[in-house]
Amino acid sequence: MRTPRLSVVIPAYNNGKTIAETIRSILADGGDDIELVVADHSSTDDTLEQIRQFASDDRVTILETPSGGGAPRNWNRVTESARGELLKLVCGDDIVLPGTLRRQMAILEDPSVSLTACRRDIVDAEGKVLFSGWGLRGIGRRMPGHRAVRAAVRAGSNLFGEPASVMMRRSALEDAGGWRSDFPYLIDQATYSRVLFQGDFVPDLATGATFRMSATQWSVVLVRDQATQAKQFHRALHAEHPRAVSAVDVMVGNVRATLMARARQVSYWMLKRRMR
Known part of the structure; x- marks a missing residue:
């Protein structure tokens, strides 16, 4: 079995309306040296059926996660099943824009870089852009990871963006102990910070993803x-x-x-x- 350079992982839950578009955006951008691992976390809609239409693509692995454990359980489930040197987590209602995977993989060819992040468009439930090119305020240049962490703390917000904006070295995530669950609302930023203490941050200055706002926010x-x-x-x-x-x-x-x-x-x- 081939070993992919990049693992894109999707922890899906009740994403029946959007998950197919999310998967297509990744497979169209990835080429042959990626794998896509999707785990449905006991959804109550047709998420799993939507995922299964991609089962014939040999880059795709489909998992089912039993209920319970919240987001950290499924985020870690898909991550632990990944085999690539690099890792990108994408939620089941977000989109990866064309060229993003290749661009971020190129940034991470430098072994001293542990994490990169791009700008993203914020969209509504129907996909209409509300804010374009959002993110990377104050961290738009290469810097030691701990300085990027400090900048985010002083800003009082997640400057790196949601997971679809980020790509990291999988070994750094493993060394950090996986996705951090002690701050559930900050599972992404808290985990990025542990990863960034292991290497440099290099921004991807393009707009490379969309983040869909939901009513629960x-x-x-x-x-x-x-x-x-x-x-x-x-x-x-x-x-x-x-x-x-x-x-x-x-x-x-x-x-x-x-x-x-x-x-x-x-x-x-x-x-x-x-x-x-």
């Missing part, structure tokens, strides 16, 4: 909980890496996390009214 409680976990995460990073993330960084980042949460809630409210 408009919850006041959710946004408040995200801000609370961001502050806890900042303090944990300071405790683990005090020379990289200072107490002042945490203080600045916590204030900005609160402000970002309020701004995000206002934005979601305005978008919800616009989309009625």
